[in-house]
Amino acid sequence: xxxxxxxxxxxxxxxxxxxxxxxxxxxxxxxxxxxxxxxxxxxxxxxxxxxxxxxxxxxxxxxxxxxxxxxxxxxxxxxxxxxxxxxxxxxxxxxxxxxxxxxxxxxxxxxxxxxxxxxxxxxxxxxxxxxxxxxxxxxxxxxxxxxxxxxxxxxxxxxxxxxxxxxxxxxxxxxxxxxxxxxxxxxxxxxxxxxxxxxxxxxxxxxxxxxxxxxxxxxxx
Amino acid sequence: xxxxxxxxxxxxxxxxxxxxxxxxxxxxxxxxxxxxxxxxxxxxxxxxxxxxxxxxxxxxxxxxxxxxxxxxxxxxxxxxxxxxxxxxxxxxxxxxxxxxxxxxxxxxxxxxxxxxxxxxxxxxxxxxxxxxxxxxxxxxxxxxxxxxxxxxxxxxxxxxxxxxxxxxxxxxxxxxxxxxxxxxxxxxxxxxxxxxxxxxxxxxxxxxxxxxxxxxxxxxx
DNA sequence: TCTATAGGGTACGGTACGTACCGTACTTTC
DNA sequence: GAAAGTACGGTACGTACCGTACCCTATAGA
Numbered sequence: 001x002x003x004x005x006x007x008x009x010x011x012x013x014x015x016x017x018x019x020x021x022x023x024x025x026x027x028x029x030x031x032x033x034x035x036x037x038x039x040x041x042x043x044x045x046x047x048x049x050x051x052x053x054x055x056x057x058x059x060x061x062x063x064x065x066x067x068x069x070x071x072x073x074x075x076x077x078x079x080x081x082x083x084x085x086x087x088x089x090x091x092x093x094x095x096x097x098x099x100x101x102x103x104x105x106x107x108x109x110x111x112x113x114x115x116x117x118x119x120x121x122x123x124x125x126x127x128x129x130x131x132x133x134x135x136x137x138x139x140x141x142x143x144x145x146x147x148x149x150x151x152x153x154x155x156x157x158x159x160x161x162x163x164x165x166x167x168x169x170x171x172x173x174x175x176x177x178x179x180x181x182x183x184x185x186x187x188x189x190x191x192x193x194x195x196x197x198x199x200x201x202x203x204x205x206x207x208x209x210x211x212x213x214x215x216x217x218x219x220x221x
Numbered sequence: 222x223x224x225x226x227x228x229x230x231x232x233x234x235x236x237x238x239x240x241x242x243x244x245x246x247x248x249x250x251x252x253x254x255x256x257x258x259x260x261x262x263x264x265x266x267x268x269x270x271x272x273x274x275x276x277x278x279x280x281x282x283x284x285x286x287x288x289x290x291x292x293x294x295x296x297x298x299x300x301x302x303x304x305x306x307x308x309x310x311x312x313x314x315x316x317x318x319x320x321x322x323x324x325x326x327x328x329x330x331x332x333x334x335x336x337x338x339x340x341x342x343x344x345x346x347x348x349x350x351x352x353x354x355x356x357x358x359x360x361x362x363x364x365x366x367x368x369x370x371x372x373x374x375x376x377x378x379x380x381x382x383x384x385x386x387x388x389x390x391x392x393x394x395x396x397x398x399x400x401x402x403x404x405x406x407x408x409x410x411x412x413x414x415x416x417x418x419x420x421x422x423x424x425x426x427x428x429x430x431x432x433x434x435x436x437x438x439x440x441x442x
Numbered sequence: 443t444c445t446a447t448a449g450g451g452t453a454c455g456g457t458a459c460g461t462a463c464c465g466t467a468c469t470t471t472c
Numbered sequence: 473g474a475a476a477g478t479a480c481g482g483t484a485c486g487t488a489c490c491g492t493a494c495c496c497t498a499t500a501g502a
Contacts, residue, residue: 031467032466032467032468034467034468034469059457059458059459060458060459060460061457061458061459062458071459071460071461072461072462075460075461079460080459080460
């Protein structure tokens, strides 16, 4: 907050109806950023603002100011806050590995995968995800990092299936082929629901419970 | 939107620095609403605005205007949009029955319960719930109708347990006592996650899948 | 009848939105 | 290397809400 002080987007000191005595701008050096350089700077500013202020208090104006540009440059690229922030997340947010752990133990594989999915999400923070979900409305926010999104999103269930197939080779489970798609998405769905609705970080215990008390009983049948 | 037209909270037609020639207000009849009458009117207005505009586009000003009062009267009672809207929901939103169905069949009981929980939620709409979740921040939004909220919230798992106990009496399941709390909340958590992350209404099929493919396998072990 | 309370009208300062305009640095093209 | 085209940067504008403050007055209650 104390940050907001030197932040006015324009001095506007005085009536100044006189249109533009627009000389010697762009600092002494004529370094006017363009294209991807400017784009990067804006995304970086968005990312910084997000981390300092949180999603709710972040504004387009604030991002423009921090990037030392103006709203035009921002709006030209992203029409609203959701789009801007998802772009920033894609660029800067930690991503889950999305590789299949293979510890030789089904339970451990699952716990490892879930932990690996949730850690980046925790760093982004539930407040941001909630904000995005609320602002996104109908727009599918398609481009979001794959560890966010509705149940039907396919990648994560596929990983779980891989883990199960590995376990099947070792004889830990049987008939993996018969497991329904919905069951495959259960662990991720549950941990995400907890993430969204809880106001504390996801505990290891939560992950273990989901694996031990919910998912394993389903697939070990 | 076209609705916004006759909506200005105050004419403000002209400089009018002259403070208040405040006569003959309150319509001819000196009917000034107070206390619970006014409170009701505001909540009603909030509810109407919510249904017409949706959560995101609803504003405190709009509610005050629709209630034919001013912001003061609103802010005196509810300090922000979340509080106001949750109050309106408690007052006007359809509520789930929260009684235990007893059809004589476990599967049907579960499907009935889940359907009964989700129908009111659907009517409120996911957009509203998402908005509330985003705006609520830390505040526990404790007072929300019990069918909204995090996993740990106790009522619904208790209902599920009752259903299971009935089934146990009939011999459909055994050892209900041993079922972990987390398992009891799974059906509701899953359907709510689907509700929050999907942009279509919850299908009967979704409910049936959750019951048949997820929950029953866990408890029938 | 008097008094305290709260409703109602209005205004204000502030933030943010989204858009528009304009001059100009920089890029591209020939 | 000059001309033309882009899009960046500065600025301003109108609108919408927020949340608060102030004052007048209807109303309830003593």
